[in-house]
Amino acid sequence: MAEAEDPESDPRWDAVRRAAARRVPTPPGLVERVLRAVARGRRAPVDGPGGTGRLRATEAVVDRLARAIAADRAPDGVLVSAVAVEDDVVQVRVSVRAGVVAGAAAESLRRELTAGLARQLGIPPVVNVHVVAVHPGPD
Template identity: 45%
Template structure:
């Protein structure tokens, strides 16, 4: 985070807004036009975070099974994908489809200020778990990633491309 024209760091104002335990900084921010304006913006953003934090979020499909499988060292097993192409059929393992899908998701997510936390194919659907950078329009970014990722996978895999679900699981 950068410094404001008065020399105070934006990170200090974030701590003031989120924790509110710095009386000296609170006094400065109340009298400084730069800090007061930035603190107002941060308070509004933080209100949105607090509203979101109390909103129940369903556990993404299969998350518990994936976590337990990772703890046990299990690998997901799926059906191979068969691609009809000029010259014959190409059989691609479910693991290869997942690896390509995950790599593509990671590459695309960066353009939306998102970070992929995990991906799995379940019931023919690609489940992508993402975290958004604080201040990002997270829901819109996750939806845009879903649309773009689905289009890119369809271009690469055709009709056998998995449907895509993107789950926002954290704000960083």
């Protein structure tokens, strides 16, 4: 098998070198947003009694549990499109099939998710379910 050529010997590589040498300014607010996101991952939105002591769960853990429970417990005709923990509140975005009563479906999922998280974490979290779209039903 022939040995591959060094890409840096390609004359077009000079353009890459010139681009790499230019300083790119950091967009305003980027550092603060990154630091907030990192800090959020370390926060413990759930801090309550556990079996042998106190239970602490990070936002990432609550997010993963909420995703799993929402996917498993969503009523017929409801598709979970996004789950996030924002300021210690579980936010769920869903779409409903045409013909499904959106408010009732969202409330059903909210109750199921709140109960499921309370069973897992020992504390019922605040859960908001937002219907953001309607999708066509099966033919």
